[in-house]
Amino acid sequence: MATTEIQRERRPIPSPRTITTEPRLSDKVFRGIVTAGGLSSLVILGLIAIFLLYQGYEVLVEEGFSFITSSTWEVITDEYGEVQSYSFGIAAMVVGTLLCALIAVVVAVPIAVASALFITFYAQGRLKSFLVAVIDLMAAFPSILFGFWGFFILMPKAEYWAMLLNKYLGWIPLFAVDDRIFTRSPFLAGLVLATMIIPITTAIAREVFDQTPLDRVQAAYALGATKWAMIRNVAIPYGRGGVVGGAMLGLGRAMGETVAVYTVLNIVYQINWQILFGAGGNVASLILLKFGEAKPLEIKGLMAAGFALFVLTLLVNFLADFIVRKTGSKGR
């Protein structure tokens, strides 16, 4: 017997109902409190920006663009202590900040990536958990420890390495020196900063490589790939974005570091591109150096410098976040 289609009466499709709920008073209060707490970071960051700008406003307006381009930092007073003229320029310090941070990143990132790859793909079992623990522990060490270790232990070695670099590669302007003073140089500061950011960058890179999709890894191995071929063709393309993000976070940390740099760097107000030569500075250590005996006017200058540093590190962090988000979710 042939079957027939059962006809259904066609009824119009209704539009979806809006579902509302009126939260109880206790929940309203709860949401209010939590939202207020959650916005605290917005409030604090905003206050930081406002207050630093407010205090440093005068200097910024007075100096204008030369705040960032000139390298003089002085206050000229007459015999009564009255200020006659002043000039604040942080160019040397900004260059120093970037220089030391860049040296740190150039040294630290290859080591961090190598370590992260080693931990994820070569180490196993107890060795792996040990290495992960050690790296995370080092990320927790206080910066003052790195500063003094750098001064007492690393500096003699770094001096020797700097002399070697100068001897063999001194024809490159970066490695030339006008004066053979190799201690307390941006090179040394960069190395100390590198040891500080290796743990953070390694930890981030390791987390990223750990998440390499297993099916791609297995597909590569099933095709007859060696471990290096798999890393090169699957893990690194996948983890690239996360690693860059981690490197930029390390960069941000290196740019804002104060005590470690202050201890090992000889602060001089001239732009110094000769990284092996013992003179340099960064904005953070400038602030530390000057605030102790600074008069009110100079304090304003320091606030302006602090504001500049704040904006700079915020930009780097923003960029890092952007890169990680843009490349991470694509999952390439």
Added chain:
Amino acid sequence: MSINTPEKKVPSPQKPWKPSVAERSQSIAVGVLAALASIAVVALTPMKGLLPFLILSGIFAIIIGYLKGLIGRGSTTAKNNAVGVLLGLGMAIALIPIASILHTTISRGYKGLHWGLWVDDMSLNTSTDPIAEGGLYHALIGTLIMVSIALVIALPLGILTAVYLTEIKGRFARPVKFLVQAMSGVPSIVAGLFIMSAIVYPITKTFSGLMGALALSILMIPTIARTAEEVLLLIPNDLREAGVALGGTQWRTVAMVVLPAARSGLVTAMILGIARVIGETAPILLVSGGGDAVNYNPFTGPMGSLPFYVWKSFFFGTEEATTRGWAGLLVLLSFVIVLFFLARTLSSRKVRR
């Protein structure tokens, strides 16, 4: 053919892919050969010292590993070997500073330890006096007070931020998440400057422990918020649904179901927050100063702290002062290590539950 055969002997499980003794000894031989080669080079050329030896050993190990692969199997294996050695070397280089720091701190700080360290302060002596006189009691108390106050401010704010991100997921969730990340990048000296510009400068105009605590709390909040958020995200949604299905309001569900379930994770967040700020020096130098006598009052007067104690000691330059500095660093480092392992044990115990 159905299986009705008598009990056959089951062979023992093996792992034929693990490197055999022969393969292992070959790898060791590569290392030994590399070391010998670099000794030879160091002996014959003007390059001397530990550093050239290590660098040359590394380079030789890569080359020999490459050649071993090339002769044995081909260029793909050769490259694989070379890269394996290279990555291992990178790992070793990363580990050297940590070993050196631990060794230095212990060997140099050990000499400065004595019983009086914990109960005396420096009001009666200076850093250049013999080590057995004076101590860092004031620094300990100062750190304790400042970190506690910072915790009182940062812990609620951090946890509320995490709750906002995971439970409420309001309109501002993405900007807040970004801001927390941005806040963790704020240099510590900027935090100190902020407190200076906002409070010290206009209002109080003196050092105090409270100011330092405020600066520290700014640095603490992002750490606590991020860790707490990770922990709260791990709580399975079934728990929340069960709470709500029982008729609970959202706040009751969060307060009585979610947060207690995340308890050990939140404690971990707190511990990590403490470890983050305990060694911070820059903001303290700016707004708290640091006295030589114990100061129990956070509202007035400079307050000592471990980082400040270390900082001051080193700048005297004499041997006694330097030893005091290392001893202070040793104490600080020990605290950080203890806190770190405490946090780890807590979070691993949670996983096992």
Added chain:
Amino acid sequence: MTSNQETSSASQSALASVAAARSTKAPSARRLGTGLEAKGVHAWFGSNHVLSDISIDFASGSVTALIGPSGCGKSTFIRTLNRMHEFIPTAAMAGEVLLDGKDIYAPGTDVTKIRLKIGMVFQKPNPFPSMTIGENVMSGLRLAQLKTSNKDDLIEECLQRAGLWNEVKDRLDEYGGALSGGQQQRLCIARSLAVSPHVLLMDEPCSALDPGSTLKIEDTIAELSETMTIIIVTHNMQQAARVSDYTAFFLSDGGPGEMVEYGKTSDIFSNPRDKRTENYVTGRFG
């Protein structure tokens, strides 16, 4: 006979006729290798014995289906054949797997060369999303750093054999993730073919695909068996009947998985020797 037995014997004979309908294989001169043989293979995860004493001789050029209920070790077994089993940290094994007469687990063996000769297609298609379609096909060569004289010819040949050429010949520069599930799986097959394996292992390759793609892939399998040995794990008995020359039935009674019966596909489905095999192929369990 009860109606249950009626339907089960009806389905049994349906399967048997399908199996018999496959044309008998003529020996081919283009066949690669002399086949794969598993001898007394056991597998463990830690102390958990999951596979017991599996011995099968996969003749060169044959298509063998591994059937059986879930969890009886078929996937584990197939992974011991190309040494993917050892990636799990607690894995252990015993026995031998002979490729062209040589044990692939012998000490000193270059495992990457083994995997070039024994390819694998996975259950979930996994083309490399960071590579184009053309690059995906060549990825096996690139990973193994093998050279080829004519890249384009090879890409076309592999895609033709996988039955995908017509659909993608104009889009070789597009990324591998933009294809449908069935197309992706055929791309993975093409990828495996590029390195000229002697044996192709397929772990439930059609279970995530629609019936149309499944049929296309089954056609591909028939053609591929001209040149290589194919071993396919499948849950679908009709597929096993359609596609394979030989069938092995795996079963686990709570302990390690064992191979209950092995034979020509038509025999397994029309005239199984073991009661358990008969129960399984007639649908009484599993």
